[in-house]
Amino acid sequence: MASKRTKTFSITTIPGFTFMAIATFVILYAPIATLVIYSFNGGTSVAAWGGFSTKWYAVAWENSQVQEATLRSVFIATLSSAIATTLATMAALGTTRRGKYKGWNFIYLLINQPIMVPEIVTAVALLIFFASIKVATGYTGLGYLIAAHSAFCIPFAYLPIRARLEGMDLTLETAAGDLYARPFTTFRRITLPLLTPGIAAGAMLAFVISLDDVIITEFVKSAGQDTLPTYMLGQLRRAATPEVNAISTALLVLTVILLTAFFLLTRKRD
Amino acid sequence: MAQTAEQKKAREGWLLSLPALTLLILAASGPLIIIAIYAFLTAGEYSGVIWDLSFKAWFQVLFEKDIFDGTVSLADAHLTIFWRSVRLSLLTTLLTFTFGLPTAWFIATRPLKQRALWLFLITIPFWTNLLVRTFAIMEVLRVEGILNKILTGLHIIPEPLQILYTDTAVLIGMTYVYLPLMVLPLFAAIDRFDFRLIEAGYDLYAGRLTVLRRVILPIIRPGIVAGSILVFVPSLGAYVTPRVLGGGKKMMIGNFIELQFGAGRNWPLGSALALILLLIVGIALIFYVRASASENKDG
Numbered sequence: 001m002a003s004k005r006t007k008t009f010s011i012t013t014i015p016g017f018t019f020m021a022i023a024t025f026v027i028l029y030a031p032i033a034t035l036v037i038y039s040f041n042g043g044t045s046v047a048a049w050g051g052f053s054t055k056w057y058a059v060a061w062e063n064s065q066v067q068e069a070t071l072r073s074v075f076i077a078t079l080s081s082a083i084a085t086t087l088a089t090m091a092a093l094g095t096t097r098r099g100k101y102k103g104w105n106f107i108y109l110l111i112n113q114p115i116m117v118p119e120i121v122t123a124v125a126l127l128i129f130f131a132s133i134k135v136a137t138g139y140t141g142l143g144y145l146i147a148a149h150s151a152f153c154i155p156f157a158y159l160p161i162r163a164r165l166e167g168m169d170l171t172l173e174t175a176a177g178d179l180y181a182r183p184f185t186t187f188r189r190i191t192l193p194l195l196t197p198g199i200a201a202g203a204m205l206a207f208v209i210s211l212d213d214v215i216i217t218e219f220v221k222s223a224g225q226d227t228l229p230t231y232m233l234g235q236l237r238r239a240a241t242p243e244v245n246a247i248s249t250a251l252l253v254l255t256v257i258l259l260t261a262f263f264l265l266t267r268k269r270d
Numbered sequence: 271m272a273q274t275a276e277q278k279k280a281r282e283g284w285l286l287s288l289p290a291l292t293l294l295i296l297a298a299s300g301p302l303i304i305i306a307i308y309a310f311l312t313a314g315e316y317s318g319v320i321w322d323l324s325f326k327a328w329f330q331v332l333f334e335k336d337i338f339d340g341t342v343s344l345a346d347a348h349l350t351i352f353w354r355s356v357r358l359s360l361l362t363t364l365l366t367f368t369f370g371l372p373t374a375w376f377i378a379t380r381p382l383k384q385r386a387l388w389l390f391l392i393t394i395p396f397w398t399n400l401l402v403r404t405f406a407i408m409e410v411l412r413v414e415g416i417l418n419k420i421l422t423g424l425h426i427i428p429e430p431l432q433i434l435y436t437d438t439a440v441l442i443g444m445t446y447v448y449l450p451l452m453v454l455p456l457f458a459a460i461d462r463f464d465f466r467l468i469e470a471g472y473d474l475y476a477g478r479l480t481v482l483r484r485v486i487l488p489i490i491r492p493g494i495v496a497g498s499i500l501v502f503v504p505s506l507g508a509y510v511t512p513r514v515l516g517g518g519k520k521m522m523i524g525n526f527i528e529l530q531f532g533a534g535r536n537w538p539l540g541s542a543l544a545l546i547l548l549l550i551v552g553i554a555l556i557f558y559v560r561a562s563a564s565e566n567k568d569g
Contacts, residue, residue, distance in 0.1 A: 014372075014482055015478060020373065021377075025373070027446070030416075031403070031410045031446070034406065034409055034410060034416055038409065087290035088290060090290065091286060094286025094287040098280070099276070099279065101283055110294050110295070111287075111294065116503075118504070118524070118547055120507050120528065120544070121302065121305070121507065124531055124540060124541070125305045126297065127531060128305070129300070151296070154293070158290075212401075214400065232405070233510070233513075236401075236405060236408075236514055245409075251399050255397055255399065259394060263393075
């Protein structure tokens with residue numbers, strides 16, 4: 001309705017707003033575009049263009065530290081998002097469609113706590129806590145990172161699952177009950193299939209959040225447990241090479257793929 | 271009967287949530303209590319703590335004692351860091367709003383079919399690794415980076431500027447990485463906005479700026495509050511961006527906290543600083559909840 005009138009006098013036009021908006025999109029994407037373009041730089045410096053080449057991808061691919069960090073990142077993200085999604089699905093079922101019972105607010109607050117507390121605070125708290133457990137038990141494996149990642153991924157998995165549950169139609173479940181299906185059968189055959197897009201979306205968000213984490217990982221990891229982001233953070237302190245651009249671009253592509261899938265999953269069907 | 275059905279629902283709710291709560295208490299919330307305790311202990315000689323009650327950490331937050339004559343004075347270095355953190359976080363909030371409002375407005379006034387695409391374009395940078403984005407902006411700000419090339423090429427500045435490792439770099443970086451956090455809630459507020467109100471404003475002979483100031487801004491206030499909190503809180507606790515773009519010299523509270531657990535070897539001071547940060551964030555969140563609650567009541 002409003003768009004038809006744009007040519008004469010649009011009530012939704014505010015002077016300068018369109019210019020600022022376009023500028024914002026340019027500002028948001030120009031640095032990322034530069035990063036991607038320079039990852040194909042054949043030269044050795046990040047400043048001078050030395051012709052198109054994919055050599056830095058090959059360099060990154062063959063770097064054993066990058067390989068190990070990538071595998072570790074994917075391993076932690078896979079396991080943590082699986083744990084977080086399972087726990088978040090249960091918690092979403094426990095906090096949705098049953099009214100606000102006693103303690104509901106407490107549960108909700110605790111689940112969302114990792115989003116609210118600054119990551120650096122959680123990171124130092126975990127550093128102290130896990131350091132004392134490391135001393136007491138002698139165990140220094142990946143368990144600490146997986147526990148920490150699983151915990152802070154819970155709210156990110158929880159939110160889309162809960163949103164899906166709240167929007168779900170109750171009639172099918174009521175019908176199943178009327179047809180004498182046992183509660184567990186109803187859950188397995190009706191609720192769970194309907195909930196699957198929400199669970200998949202939650203798992204994907206959890207995976208991305210775990211894969212991207214820098215601060216908590218940096219504080220919790222033991223020696224030799226670099227993930228891809230902490231490896232990159234270490235590299236940034238030294239002279240930058242296009243190798244980091246290549247790794248960043250690869251991470252970027254992975255994020256965009258996962259996000260596109262997430263949007264297709266959560267898109268409202270017409 | 272109704273009573274027991276309700277009790278059953280509550281019991282099931284607790285049981286289903288219990289595994290998640292247990293993990294959260296073990297690996298996220300519980301350890302925060304340790305910080306609250308450590309802030310009142312004595313610093314160990316090399317690291318860690320000695321289990322003696324002490325308020326020294328809280329004293330050290332603001333003051334320092336001369337080792338030789340014992341005079342007490344304000345810790346200038348600490349005050350500089352606090353001031354930088356607050357100032358840069360406020361400026362980041364202001365800058366993200368300046369760019370975020372027109373952007374959110376632009377998206378909300380697109381035809382319905384285009385809107386999802388524009389929103390998606392805001393969401394991609396939001397979910398892109400923070401480190402990758404910080405690194406991208408670092409490349410742009412370099413002495414030999416794109417920004418300096420453009421500015422010198424256009425003869426706006428005679429020679430490349432050293433932007434990296436200054437407060438300005440940290441400000442630009444935080445504005446860049448937190449911008450989507452401002453746009454999304456602003457969009458949500460404008461999306462619900464009744465555009466007939468603007469028409470009414472014009473019918474009553476209001477100018478465009480008056481309509482913006484007197485009609486639009488007051489109505490989308492919940493979105494402004496939400497966006498500001500969402501940007502201010504992570505800015506105040508920022509660690510990665512100041513570390514990379516500030517080059518370790520332009521510290522913010524987050525880096526200062528880390529320092530106490532590393533080279534500073536003062537875990538109680540680090541814990542006290544973390545508690546202060548937590549407190550400020552808590553106040554901001556309470557403010558946010560109350561602001562949004564009162565808006566819901568009015569609307």
